[in-house]
Amino acid sequence: MTSDMTPPLTPKKWIKVALSLFVAWHFYGIFTAVTGQSTSMIHPAPLPALQLARTTYWYQHLLFMHNAYRFYVPDPGPVQTLWFRLQYEGQHGRRVAYWYEVPRREDFFWRMSYQRYMSVTMLVQMMGPDPTDQTKLHPTSETLLSSYVRHVAHKFPRHPEVPEAGPLQRIELYLVSRTTYPTGYDIQRGLTLDDPRWYRPVYYASYTSSGQRVQLETSLQVLRDHLPTILTNFRDTSEFFSALFPLTAEVLLYDFRFRIEAGADRQSALRQINPPEPMRQLLRIVPEALDLAETRPVSPATYTELINVLHQMCGARRGLRLLEDDLLPLGVRPRVMPPETLPGSKPSPGSVEPSSPTPPFLVPDPKNNVPKPNNAFGRPAVP
């Protein structure tokens, strides 16, 4: 639109007055928006700010200027994602499952699309609990999750990998969060970012394809809800037990096993059930769990054994090496061993034989150069 009009250099008086009133009202609205929101459950907004914010809700929402601009507060992380377990009818009463993880980085070429999906999973879990029932999410979150389930049901009306599977029966929803992130010391001890034990999936609810919540049978409720909680809470905290272990054991014992019994080979079975990435990573670390799930009978004993195998093998293969500072509280100051004095390496010319033997808990594994933890000191620290 072209215009040859020359604008006046100063506005008329009534325009000045109107715009000044607008500025006052607008920034009052912004002020109430940024002060009337809680940072977290332990950092609630002050009551006067909440009451003032009520006077401008309509304006904040109309312009979508209700953000409090609190980026990475009170602390950065953790990230929350969602896992959906879609259950389809199978032959001979055997259900066929498909897992849908949201978001998964590999599914997106553009970063922006991934970020939008990340918002979908994070915003719904950031609203806190229901103020009248702390065991449930906020009513707005509940409504949104039902909508999410309808979306997923519409996206996968039939099993994407098993065409002969029947219609969708129900959708189970898991809220997944990273427990924490490793410090520099944790990484020096040998922990890595892609360690599956960082993830904590929590079963939330089951839904029909229309988004209605359904009550699980008591046995399943115990398996999904109570058992992981009991296992996680009543373990020694230094054992680094993850809620991912019981869930993976359940997936192997039912979803994976049923596909094997239906005639699929191992790779096909895994492709058909499409487990979330942390679960895949765990199975890459402990492939023996797949053998166990294929060969052992489906029983509570096998379930328990699977959990123990996942826990112990993962702990052994992702063991921690001790740092010098870890031993100082115990009054032990280990010698720092030069690389050429380690077992299996040739001594360099002119090197001096160590006067004392290498402490057993610092002897590295010659295969992967990761020291084997000693029972007394080498238990993995809880991150």
Added chain:
Amino acid sequence: MWRALVQPLADYFRNLSQFFKLGWDRFWFAPCDPTTIAVIRIFTGTILVYTHFVTISITRDLIGAHAWVDLQAINAIHSGDHLKEVRERNPRLADEMPRPSFFSVYYYLPQEDWLILAVHSFFLVAMIAFTLGWWTRLSNFLAWLGHLSYITRGFTTWFGLDTVILMLSFYLLFTNSGATLSLDSLFREWRRRFWTPARGYDWRELLLAPAPPSWSANFATRLIQVHMCIIYACAGLAKLQGGTWWAGTAVWITMMTEEFTPLDFQWLAHLGRHTWWWLSAILTAFTLFLEIGFPFLIWTRFWRPILLFMAVLLHGGIGVIMGLGSFQVAMLTGCAAFISPEGWRWFLATLLQHKEPTDGNRVSGHPRHQGERIPVPA
């Protein structure tokens, strides 16, 4: 006696009010060259186009008939039906809970995917026109409306970028951001010089032709400046509630958030026993100093260039660490409001290798104020 005692006080308040009135007038309504606003328009429009273009493949999932958040859920939340159980347990609490009242064009469309995609495409074209400065007033409104409708329909698909971009595009509505550096100004200059062939048709000269000063350009610039100060103040002060911001490990945790970060920073932990902590503590302190100091120091001539340079470092760093490049460009676009039009003109003329006329900082094309020096907002 009383009069003599009260008089100085009354004089003081009278002077204060006059001083305030003059300062208010000068701050909000002094005319200025709209080049800064035009630059903000170009960056804002580019981010809008990028944001909508790259998500075309998932548009149906975000705002389609069967989107993640469908209209059934939005209607329930808007009407308060979702608080039914809360109301049964505690009616007063249910009444006090805030109910969103968002607006979106998509709320009123028939839920047909083809229609939603057609409307979305229409808004995308408006955003391209806004970026290029073509029918700028109208395209600015449509770009703002399109983005507002997009994120309120998506309901849970927005993040910090959207609030900043909406803020910028909303404030640009108060002025003609296409007065210069736009197709509108290019066509206007071309028409004006059509009958004077001696001047030639150098496109750079047409594009960089100075626009008449405008009080509305200053008004929009000031709105953006004040809002940016609020954003930084909130972001910085709220961080003081977090333990990791005090411990100096916040930036480290951000680097370790593998769900966001595109690069692997674990190697930093092996540089030395405590090096990672020192590095994180320095970057954390840098972030806090910038965000808390920005609203106060940016108004001083000494600190402004330093803070703007620090903002480039901070947002460039976050872009690399977190992979949120578009969000950081949006924040820097807001910071661009603190660069004077003369600064932008110099930068653009240097970039395009165009020699500015000697009267480049003076009013041109305005019958009453021809040749006057263009005031620059402080």
